[in-house]
Amino acid sequence: MKKFVALGDPSPLLKQSLINRGYSVIDLPRFSLLSGPVSSHCDMLFTTLRGKLFTSETYYEIARNQMDFIANANGFDIVLDPHSELSCYPDEARFNVLSFGDYVICNTKTVSPLIKYELCDIGVKVLHVNQGYTACSTAICGNGMITADNSICNAAFDNGISILKIREGYIELPGYSYGFIGGASGYCKATNTLYFNGKIEDHPDFADIKGFADERGVNLVSLGDWPLFDCGGMFFFA
Secondary structure, three states, X not given: OOEEEEEEOOOHHHHHHHHHOOEEEEEEOOOOOOOHHHOOOHHHHEEEEOOEEEEEHHHHHHOHHHHHHHHHHHOOEEEEEOOOOOOOOOHHHOOOOEEEXXXXXXXXXXXXXXXXXXXXXXXXXXXXXOOOOHHHHEEEEOOEEEEOOHHHHHHXXXXXXXXXXXXXXXXXXXXXXXXXXXXXXXXXXXXXXXXXXXXXXXXXXXXXXXXXXXXXXXXXXXXXXXXXXXXXXXXXXX
């Protein structure tokens, strides 16, 4: 089965590292309506939930081929959000939603109304957190999650979700004090592998991260020897 990964404007080294591991890379164009540092971040550009792909109507106009490819490859219906004021928070986080097992974790005050309507319609269990950048803040690691965010940790703990709390920082994101672990990584369920954009071994909490992954049989792979870098996440699919 062919393996794909969606990336927003990836660096040549990151892209080649994934190609060398057998993945076809889907390059997503930047979205000028988003603020510059995150204008190529997958977790800002779209999300997929319960058989649907949600994205901005305006972004779909410039990334139609890529969105159609992802949707068709996975049997998703595309849902377009007409809202176009996306240059700053909270509007830029309208698609920053984390789907994990039977749960959807998000800040219900910042997500797209179309997503909220969908969540109500299908009756999924929604965990509200204060963090608007939920997907960016959280790395899925098999049947567990890794984050530095307190509100996500508390919601996971209260609902019996295995979670590892790491310290903030140590991840680069130009224009911000630091980036996030979810934005610097991507989990491929098909291979049970958590990939990192950079060298996860240099993170001060690596021993805990490695132990957490080992408990779940998850492979950790650094895609390069550069410092961990928040690129908006890597979205893997078949």
